[in-house]
Amino acid sequence: MEQPFIVDDPSTDTFRINRRAMVDPEVLAAERANIFDRTWLYLGHESEVAQPGDYVSRTVGGRALVLCRDHDGTVRVWLNTCTHRGATVCRETKGHGRFLTCFYHAWSFDLAGNLTTLPDAEAYGPGFDKAALALKAPPRVDTYRGFVFVSYNPAVIPLVDHLAGARDYLDLVCEQSDTTMAILPGTQEYSIEANWKLLVENSIDGYHAMSTHATYMDYLITAMRKAAEALGEKLAPPSLDGHAHDLGNGHAVIEYTAPWARPTARWAGPLDPALREPLAARRAELAERYGEERARRICETSRNLFIFPNLIVNDIMAVTVRAFEPVTPGLMHVRAWELAPVGEPAALHEVRLDNFLTFLGPGGLATPDDVEALECCQRGFTSWRELPWSDISRGMAQERPGITDELQMRVFWRRWNQMIGGDPAAAGGGEGETPVRLHAVGGGR
Ligand code: FES
């Protein structure tokens, strides 16, 4: 009997994923055609190219791209391929200069994309059209609050419509700054031998926090208890209390109060007690500007935000912006950056950087646990034919699922299923090419 990719039956509170989706190269090919070629993808942040002449290069949706700021100050995105015979015009991951000069035959382009010079230009005939040989941009590029997205689908819906309810959560992240938020220098770059969808699940999964990250939680709670004792205070029992939300178009978030300190106006031990007062003052300022309820959310709550299909913004004890790229069904590349308010006071900035490294970094106390968990899943999927189903039904009977439920993952998988099944309405709108139809898999349960 042919099996679907998803079993989604609210009448029995059943939600199951066919593990073939995690291992089959045909599925990855369909994901590339139906998802990564058709919707908006996160590329980078405008602050990564803060000055005219700055550029970064990276692969997104399988294409090599350059994000740069030209000499007029305009942020631009180019396909990183020479219009001569194809070499990448930018071989560095990051740099600064007036031109991108191709390594192969030395054609040179300015950052506005114009082909400016080439060796022995006189050998070309009078029909040689330099203007037509400018660098080419992806079909669609747009930004939201500094976050730069691209789409390879000329008919994709507008970015603001695509972002849907996720916009409000990006706003909450950005409102931490009075001016602007910027990506700090440096990239955490690593690979995970697991399917990319496992990282989507893991990045918004509250259920695993206490088990997978037991070491970090022990460390944190011990440090908090010691800090409370030193101040003669009693530590309230730490908890992760909050809810999961469907933000539309496959985006989802968990929003919760957590025991840790947040550099944006949430004091908690073991933060220096001297920071208590400035953080309270900062909180009061934000309440004045945004109202008490919004200020509470900006300062107090943590959120793990997933923007379909390749962006995570984890605004927790630091703000991690994480993007990922499938390579094979069992391998993904991950990049992560720290986002911080420009002009943040030094003491808080230090806390942020410490949290970014000790909890979130690939050498920290959390990310290696997650990498191991995901690689364990991928190893477990070797028996997908014999045991084809993963269960993602937690909290299906709840009216308001909590952060340790799995609503947020179901939101992702439902959208994935729509797009992978070749539903044109789910493809990000527009009249792009007909989506690939991928048939469900044969075999027993
Ligand atoms: S391929 Fe770039 S100059 Fe020839």
Ligand SMILES: [Fe+2]
């Ligand atoms: Fe984790």
